[in-house]
Amino acid sequence: MDRPEEGGPRQTPLDRDRALVEVAQADPARFDALYRKYVAQVYSYAYYELRDHHEAEDATERTFMSALAGLNRFEERATPTDGEGASTFRVWLFQIARNAVAERRRRLRRRPEAPLDAAEMVPATIDVEDGAARRDDVTAALRAIGRLPDDRRRALTLRFIEEMSTAEIAGVLGRSEGAVRVLIHRALRSVARDLGDPRR
Amino acid sequence: MTWAPTDRDSHDVDALVTDRYLETLLVAHARGADSGPAPIEADPDLRRTMARLARDLPRFHPSFRFEEALANRLAAEAAHMRASAVDPPAPTILPDGAIRIDAPSDIRLAMGRPLWIGGAITSAALSLAGAAFLAWRLRRPPASPMARAVRAVARARLS
Numbered sequence: 001m002d003r004p005e006e007g008g009p010r011q012t013p014l015d016r017d018r019a020l021v022e023v024a025q026a027d028p029a030r031f032d033a034l035y036r037k038y039v040a041q042v043y044s045y046a047y048y049e050l051r052d053h054h055e056a057e058d059a060t061e062r063t064f065m066s067a068l069a070g071l072n073r074f075e076e077r078a079t080p081t082d083g084e085g086a087s088t089f090r091v092w093l094f095q096i097a098r099n100a101v102a103e104r105r106r107r108l109r110r111r112p113e114a115p116l117d118a119a120e121m122v123p124a125t126i127d128v129e130d131g132a133a134r135r136d137d138v139t140a141a142l143r144a145i146g147r148l149p150d151d152r153r154r155a156l157t158l159r160f161i162e163e164m165s166t167a168e169i170a171g172v173l174g175r176s177e178g179a180v181r182v183l184i185h186r187a188l189r190s191v192a193r194d195l196g197d198p199r200r
Numbered sequence: 201m202t203w204a205p206t207d208r209d210s211h212d213v214d215a216l217v218t219d220r221y222l223e224t225l226l227v228a229h230a231r232g233a234d235s236g237p238a239p240i241e242a243d244p245d246l247r248r249t250m251a252r253l254a255r256d257l258p259r260f261h262p263s264f265r266f267e268e269a270l271a272n273r274l275a276a277e278a279a280h281m282r283a284s285a286v287d288p289p290a291p292t293i294l295p296d297g298a299i300r301i302d303a304p305s306d307i308r309l310a311m312g313r314p315l316w317i318g319g320a321i322t323s324a325a326l327s328l329a330g331a332a333f334l335a336w337r338l339r340r341p342p343a344s345p346m347a348r349a350v351r352a353v354a355r356a357r358l359s
Contacts (some may be wrong), residue, residue: 028278035274043262057266061273068274068281141256160253163226166219178212184222185215185246192249 015076017089024071031068038090039064041162042097048145048157049101055108062100067093091171094158098172144194152187159184218243222250229254 015021017034024031042063046056076088145153151173158169166184170177 028281029275031274031278032271035271039267039270040259040261044260047260056260057262060262060266061270064270064274065277068277137252138256138258141253145253145257156253159222160226160257161259165223178215181215181219182211185211185218188218188246188249188253191253192245195249195252196245 015088017087018076021071021074021076021089025074028068028071031071034067034089034093035064038093041090042093044161045094045097045157046101046104048161049154050104050108051146055104059097059100059104062103063093063097066096066100070096087168088171090164091168094162094164094168094172095174098154140195141191144191147194148187148190152183152190155180155183156187156191214243218246218250221247225250225254 017037020030020033020037024034039060043056043060046059046063047053050056050059074089074092145156148156154173155169158164158172159166164172166177166180170180173180175183
Protein backbone atom coordinates (compact mmCIF):
# COMPACT_ATOMS: atom_id res chain seq x y z
CA MET A 1 0.00 0.00 0.00
CA ASP A 2 1.27 3.45 -0.84
CA ARG A 3 1.95 5.65 2.14
CA PRO A 4 3.87 8.58 0.69
CA GLU A 5 3.25 10.68 3.76
CA GLU A 6 5.62 8.35 5.60
CA GLY A 7 8.29 8.94 3.01
CA GLY A 8 8.29 5.36 1.69
CA PRO A 9 8.93 4.56 -1.96
CA ARG A 10 5.93 4.74 -4.25
CA GLN A 11 5.35 4.60 -7.96
CA THR A 12 4.59 7.84 -9.72
CA PRO A 13 4.34 8.79 -13.36
CA LEU A 14 7.52 10.87 -13.06
CA ASP A 15 10.04 8.59 -14.74
CA ARG A 16 10.86 10.29 -18.02
CA ASP A 17 11.50 6.91 -19.68
CA ARG A 18 8.25 5.32 -18.54
CA ALA A 19 6.60 5.31 -21.99
CA LEU A 20 9.68 3.84 -23.71
CA VAL A 21 10.10 1.21 -21.00
CA GLU A 22 6.46 0.13 -21.14
CA VAL A 23 6.44 -0.41 -24.91
CA ALA A 24 9.76 -2.30 -24.70
CA GLN A 25 8.42 -4.52 -21.92
CA ALA A 26 5.39 -5.32 -24.09
CA ASP A 27 7.49 -5.89 -27.20
CA PRO A 28 11.27 -6.46 -26.85
CA ALA A 29 11.79 -5.28 -30.44
CA ARG A 30 10.96 -1.76 -29.21
CA PHE A 31 13.98 -1.78 -26.87
CA ASP A 32 15.93 -0.07 -29.65
CA ALA A 33 14.67 3.39 -28.63
CA LEU A 34 16.07 2.99 -25.11
CA TYR A 35 19.29 1.59 -26.54
CA ARG A 36 19.77 4.55 -28.89
CA LYS A 37 19.03 6.99 -26.10
CA TYR A 38 21.59 5.60 -23.68
CA VAL A 39 24.27 3.80 -25.68
CA ALA A 40 26.64 6.80 -25.78
CA GLN A 41 26.21 7.47 -22.06
CA VAL A 42 26.89 3.88 -21.07
CA TYR A 43 29.85 3.64 -23.43
CA SER A 44 31.34 6.91 -22.16
CA TYR A 45 30.97 5.80 -18.55
CA ALA A 46 32.62 2.46 -19.37
CA TYR A 47 35.44 4.21 -21.21
CA TYR A 48 36.18 6.54 -18.29
CA GLU A 49 36.26 3.51 -16.02
CA LEU A 50 38.25 1.12 -18.22
CA ARG A 51 40.24 3.51 -20.46
CA ASP A 52 40.21 1.07 -23.34
CA HIS A 53 37.87 1.21 -26.32
CA HIS A 54 37.57 -2.55 -26.72
CA GLU A 55 36.91 -3.12 -23.04
CA ALA A 56 34.38 -0.28 -23.01
CA GLU A 57 32.61 -1.78 -26.03
CA ASP A 58 32.50 -5.15 -24.34
CA ALA A 59 31.07 -3.71 -21.12
CA THR A 60 28.52 -1.71 -23.14
CA GLU A 61 27.42 -4.80 -25.02
CA ARG A 62 27.03 -6.82 -21.81
CA THR A 63 25.08 -3.99 -20.21
CA PHE A 64 22.48 -3.75 -22.97
CA MET A 65 22.15 -7.50 -23.50
CA SER A 66 21.54 -7.93 -19.76
CA ALA A 67 19.13 -4.99 -19.70
CA LEU A 68 17.11 -6.45 -22.58
CA ALA A 69 17.02 -9.88 -20.95
CA GLY A 70 15.96 -8.47 -17.59
CA LEU A 71 13.69 -5.65 -18.73
CA ASN A 72 10.53 -7.36 -17.50
CA ARG A 73 12.01 -7.45 -14.01
CA PHE A 74 12.59 -3.70 -13.99
CA GLU A 75 10.18 -1.77 -11.77
CA GLU A 76 9.95 1.98 -11.85
CA ARG A 77 10.59 3.45 -8.44
CA ALA A 78 10.52 7.17 -9.09
CA THR A 79 9.35 9.33 -6.22
CA PRO A 80 8.16 12.94 -6.30
CA THR A 81 11.41 14.02 -4.66
CA ASP A 82 13.39 12.68 -7.64
CA GLY A 83 12.22 15.64 -9.70
CA GLU A 84 10.64 15.93 -13.09
CA GLY A 85 13.54 14.68 -15.18
CA ALA A 86 14.35 11.63 -13.09
CA SER A 87 14.78 8.25 -14.71
CA THR A 88 14.88 5.22 -12.50
CA PHE A 89 15.39 3.22 -15.70
CA ARG A 90 18.66 5.06 -16.26
CA VAL A 91 19.69 4.34 -12.67
CA TRP A 92 18.86 0.65 -13.18
CA LEU A 93 20.76 0.60 -16.48
CA PHE A 94 23.84 2.18 -14.90
CA GLN A 95 23.71 -0.29 -12.02
CA ILE A 96 24.01 -3.00 -14.67
CA ALA A 97 26.81 -1.04 -16.36
CA ARG A 98 28.64 -0.67 -13.05
CA ASN A 99 28.52 -4.43 -12.57
CA ALA A 100 29.65 -5.06 -16.16
CA VAL A 101 32.58 -2.67 -15.68
CA ALA A 102 33.49 -4.29 -12.35
CA GLU A 103 33.52 -7.68 -14.05
CA ARG A 104 35.83 -6.37 -16.80
CA ARG A 105 38.12 -4.81 -14.20
CA ARG A 106 38.36 -8.10 -12.29
CA ARG A 107 39.29 -9.83 -15.53
CA LEU A 108 41.85 -7.15 -16.36
CA ARG A 109 43.44 -7.48 -12.93
CA ARG A 110 44.00 -11.15 -13.64
CA ARG A 111 45.56 -10.22 -16.96
CA PRO A 112 47.30 -6.87 -16.28
CA GLU A 113 47.80 -4.47 -19.15
CA ALA A 114 49.33 -1.01 -19.14
CA PRO A 115 46.52 1.57 -18.88
CA LEU A 116 46.32 4.20 -21.57
CA ASP A 117 47.78 7.59 -20.84
CA ALA A 118 45.25 10.40 -20.49
CA ALA A 119 46.70 12.10 -23.58
CA GLU A 120 45.75 9.07 -25.64
CA MET A 121 42.15 9.40 -24.49
CA VAL A 122 41.80 12.89 -25.94
CA PRO A 123 39.73 12.80 -29.10
CA ALA A 124 41.89 13.52 -32.15
CA THR A 125 39.39 16.09 -33.47
CA ILE A 126 40.29 18.49 -30.66
CA ASP A 127 43.63 19.22 -32.33
CA VAL A 128 41.98 20.30 -35.52
CA GLU A 129 39.10 22.25 -34.04
CA ASP A 130 40.53 23.98 -31.04
CA GLY A 131 44.29 23.88 -31.15
CA ALA A 132 47.01 22.55 -28.90
CA ALA A 133 46.15 24.68 -25.86
CA ARG A 134 42.67 23.23 -25.69
CA ARG A 135 44.11 19.75 -26.08
CA ASP A 136 46.42 20.40 -23.12
CA ASP A 137 43.48 21.53 -20.97
CA VAL A 138 41.50 18.41 -21.80
CA THR A 139 44.51 16.18 -21.17
CA ALA A 140 45.14 17.82 -17.79
CA ALA A 141 41.49 17.41 -16.77
CA LEU A 142 41.46 13.76 -17.80
CA ARG A 143 44.72 13.13 -15.99
CA ALA A 144 43.43 14.75 -12.79
CA ILE A 145 40.25 12.66 -12.97
CA GLY A 146 42.32 9.54 -13.59
CA ARG A 147 44.34 10.09 -10.40
CA LEU A 148 41.25 10.04 -8.18
CA PRO A 149 40.31 7.00 -6.09
CA ASP A 150 37.73 4.83 -7.84
CA ASP A 151 34.65 5.91 -5.91
CA ARG A 152 35.40 9.64 -6.24
CA ARG A 153 36.20 9.34 -9.96
CA ARG A 154 33.01 7.37 -10.53
CA ALA A 155 30.85 9.94 -8.74
CA LEU A 156 32.49 12.84 -10.56
CA THR A 157 32.14 11.15 -13.95
CA LEU A 158 28.46 10.45 -13.40
CA ARG A 159 27.91 14.08 -12.31
CA PHE A 160 29.86 15.86 -15.01
CA ILE A 161 29.75 13.52 -18.00
CA GLU A 162 26.38 11.87 -17.57
CA GLU A 163 24.93 14.93 -15.82
CA MET A 164 23.09 12.78 -13.30
CA SER A 165 21.49 14.28 -10.23
CA THR A 166 22.89 13.48 -6.81
CA ALA A 167 19.86 11.23 -6.19
CA GLU A 168 20.51 9.27 -9.39
CA ILE A 169 24.20 8.82 -8.57
CA ALA A 170 23.24 7.64 -5.09
CA GLY A 171 20.99 5.04 -6.73
CA VAL A 172 23.71 3.86 -9.11
CA LEU A 173 26.42 3.65 -6.46
CA GLY A 174 24.19 2.33 -3.69
CA ARG A 175 25.07 5.15 -1.30
CA SER A 176 23.16 7.94 0.40
CA GLU A 177 22.78 11.32 -1.28
CA GLY A 178 24.79 12.93 1.51
CA ALA A 179 27.64 10.49 0.96
CA VAL A 180 27.60 11.21 -2.78
CA ARG A 181 27.73 14.98 -2.17
CA VAL A 182 30.74 14.52 0.11
CA LEU A 183 32.43 12.22 -2.43
CA ILE A 184 32.02 14.82 -5.19
CA HIS A 185 33.12 17.66 -2.93
CA ARG A 186 36.30 15.81 -1.96
CA ALA A 187 36.94 14.79 -5.54
CA LEU A 188 36.67 18.42 -6.64
CA ARG A 189 39.12 19.50 -3.92
CA SER A 190 41.62 16.88 -5.15
CA VAL A 191 41.19 17.93 -8.77
CA ALA A 192 41.50 21.62 -7.85
CA ARG A 193 44.80 20.92 -6.07
CA ASP A 194 45.99 18.80 -8.97
CA LEU A 195 45.15 21.33 -11.66
CA GLY A 196 46.62 24.16 -9.61
CA ASP A 197 49.93 22.37 -9.06
CA PRO A 198 52.42 23.45 -11.77
CA ARG A 199 54.55 20.34 -11.17
CA ARG A 200 51.73 18.06 -12.34
CA MET B 201 22.15 24.28 25.62
CA THR B 202 24.44 25.40 22.83
CA TRP B 203 25.25 23.61 19.61
CA ALA B 204 28.57 23.74 17.82
CA PRO B 205 29.06 22.25 14.37
CA THR B 206 31.44 19.30 14.20
CA ASP B 207 33.98 18.76 11.41
CA ARG B 208 31.65 16.28 9.83
CA ASP B 209 28.73 18.76 9.84
CA SER B 210 31.01 21.35 8.31
CA HIS B 211 32.01 18.95 5.50
CA ASP B 212 28.36 18.14 4.85
CA VAL B 213 27.47 21.82 4.62
CA ASP B 214 30.39 22.51 2.26
CA ALA B 215 29.38 19.54 0.15
CA LEU B 216 25.79 20.76 0.01
CA VAL B 217 26.87 24.24 -1.07
CA THR B 218 29.14 22.75 -3.74
CA ASP B 219 26.30 20.52 -4.92
CA ARG B 220 23.92 23.48 -5.23
CA TYR B 221 26.46 25.47 -7.19
CA LEU B 222 27.26 22.53 -9.43
CA GLU B 223 23.60 21.96 -10.17
CA THR B 224 23.15 25.52 -11.40
CA LEU B 225 26.45 25.38 -13.30
CA LEU B 226 25.50 22.23 -15.19
CA VAL B 227 22.06 23.61 -16.02
CA ALA B 228 23.71 26.78 -17.36
CA HIS B 229 26.25 24.66 -19.26
CA ALA B 230 23.48 22.56 -20.80
CA ARG B 231 21.79 25.78 -21.97
CA GLY B 232 25.04 26.80 -23.63
CA ALA B 233 25.41 29.89 -21.44
CA ASP B 234 28.78 31.64 -21.75
CA SER B 235 29.05 32.53 -18.09
CA GLY B 236 28.45 30.37 -15.06
CA PRO B 237 25.79 30.98 -12.42
CA ALA B 238 25.96 33.85 -9.98
CA PRO B 239 28.63 33.00 -7.42
CA ILE B 240 27.20 31.79 -4.14
CA GLU B 241 29.16 30.81 -1.07
CA ALA B 242 31.09 28.08 -2.90
CA ASP B 243 34.87 28.21 -2.66
CA PRO B 244 36.37 30.19 -5.61
CA ASP B 245 38.93 27.42 -6.30
CA LEU B 246 36.17 24.87 -6.48
CA ARG B 247 34.08 27.14 -8.70
CA ARG B 248 36.96 27.43 -11.17
CA THR B 249 37.54 23.68 -11.07
CA MET B 250 33.88 22.91 -11.64
CA ALA B 251 33.70 25.32 -14.57
CA ARG B 252 36.83 23.79 -16.05
CA LEU B 253 35.63 20.21 -15.75
CA ALA B 254 32.23 21.11 -17.18
CA ARG B 255 34.04 22.66 -20.15
CA ASP B 256 36.92 20.23 -20.67
CA LEU B 257 35.76 16.72 -19.86
CA PRO B 258 34.61 15.11 -23.13
CA ARG B 259 31.88 12.54 -23.53
CA PHE B 260 33.19 9.64 -25.58
CA HIS B 261 31.04 8.06 -28.26
CA PRO B 262 31.22 4.51 -29.53
CA SER B 263 32.02 4.01 -33.19
CA PHE B 264 29.10 3.96 -35.60
CA ARG B 265 30.10 0.46 -36.62
CA PHE B 266 29.97 -0.82 -33.05
CA GLU B 267 26.68 0.95 -32.34
CA GLU B 268 24.98 -0.57 -35.38
CA ALA B 269 26.42 -4.04 -34.79
CA LEU B 270 25.12 -4.05 -31.21
CA ALA B 271 21.74 -2.70 -32.37
CA ASN B 272 21.50 -5.66 -34.76
CA ARG B 273 22.42 -8.13 -32.04
CA LEU B 274 19.81 -6.68 -29.71
CA ALA B 275 17.19 -6.78 -32.48
CA ALA B 276 17.98 -10.44 -33.15
CA GLU B 277 17.77 -11.27 -29.46
CA ALA B 278 14.49 -9.34 -29.15
CA ALA B 279 13.04 -11.27 -32.12
CA HIS B 280 14.15 -14.51 -30.51
CA MET B 281 12.51 -13.54 -27.19
CA ARG B 282 9.28 -12.61 -28.96
CA ALA B 283 9.22 -15.87 -30.93
CA SER B 284 9.83 -17.87 -27.76
CA ALA B 285 6.99 -16.10 -26.01
CA VAL B 286 4.54 -16.75 -28.90
CA ASP B 287 5.43 -20.37 -29.73
CA PRO B 288 5.70 -22.63 -26.69
CA PRO B 289 8.12 -25.49 -27.20
CA ALA B 290 6.57 -28.74 -28.43
CA PRO B 291 6.89 -31.75 -26.07
CA THR B 292 8.99 -34.70 -27.20
CA ILE B 293 7.83 -38.26 -26.36
CA LEU B 294 10.79 -40.44 -25.45
CA PRO B 295 11.06 -44.22 -25.89
CA ASP B 296 10.70 -44.85 -22.16
CA GLY B 297 7.36 -43.06 -22.08
CA ALA B 298 8.57 -39.83 -20.48
CA ILE B 299 7.79 -36.46 -21.99
CA ARG B 300 10.56 -33.96 -22.50
CA ILE B 301 9.93 -30.25 -23.00
CA ASP B 302 12.99 -28.26 -23.97
CA ALA B 303 13.16 -25.03 -21.99
CA PRO B 304 12.74 -21.98 -24.22
CA SER B 305 15.86 -20.04 -25.09
CA ASP B 306 14.24 -16.86 -23.76
CA ILE B 307 16.67 -15.74 -21.07
CA ARG B 308 13.85 -14.80 -18.70
CA LEU B 309 12.48 -18.33 -18.78
CA ALA B 310 15.57 -20.39 -19.44
CA MET B 311 16.38 -22.91 -16.76
CA GLY B 312 19.62 -24.07 -18.31
CA ARG B 313 18.47 -27.63 -18.96
CA PRO B 314 15.44 -29.45 -20.37
CA LEU B 315 12.37 -29.88 -18.22
CA TRP B 316 11.50 -33.52 -17.81
CA ILE B 317 8.01 -34.80 -17.16
CA GLY B 318 8.02 -38.42 -16.16
CA GLY B 319 8.80 -39.84 -12.79
CA ALA B 320 9.00 -36.41 -11.18
CA ILE B 321 6.11 -34.10 -11.96
CA THR B 322 6.81 -30.44 -11.40
CA SER B 323 3.49 -28.60 -11.46
CA ALA B 324 -0.22 -29.22 -11.19
CA ALA B 325 -0.86 -28.56 -14.88
CA LEU B 326 2.02 -30.75 -15.97
CA SER B 327 0.92 -33.47 -13.51
CA LEU B 328 -2.43 -33.69 -15.26
CA ALA B 329 -0.74 -33.93 -18.65
CA GLY B 330 1.63 -36.59 -17.38
CA ALA B 331 -1.15 -38.63 -15.75
CA ALA B 332 -3.31 -38.48 -18.88
CA PHE B 333 -0.42 -39.55 -21.04
CA LEU B 334 0.44 -42.43 -18.72
CA ALA B 335 -3.18 -43.68 -18.69
CA TRP B 336 -3.28 -43.55 -22.48
CA ARG B 337 -0.06 -45.48 -22.73
CA LEU B 338 -1.26 -48.18 -20.36
CA ARG B 339 -4.53 -48.69 -22.27
CA ARG B 340 -2.85 -48.89 -25.63
CA PRO B 341 -2.13 -52.41 -26.97
CA PRO B 342 1.51 -53.29 -27.57
CA ALA B 343 2.63 -52.37 -31.05
CA SER B 344 6.30 -53.24 -30.90
CA PRO B 345 8.85 -54.99 -28.68
CA MET B 346 9.99 -51.58 -27.43
CA ALA B 347 6.43 -50.60 -26.49
CA ARG B 348 5.96 -53.87 -24.67
CA ALA B 349 9.16 -53.25 -22.76
CA VAL B 350 7.98 -49.76 -21.85
CA ARG B 351 4.68 -51.10 -20.54
CA ALA B 352 6.47 -53.74 -18.51
CA VAL B 353 8.64 -51.10 -16.90
CA ALA B 354 5.62 -48.88 -16.22
CA ARG B 355 3.73 -51.79 -14.60
CA ALA B 356 6.75 -52.61 -12.48
CA ARG B 357 6.90 -48.96 -11.30
CA LEU B 358 3.19 -48.87 -10.45
CA SER B 359 3.10 -52.20 -8.58
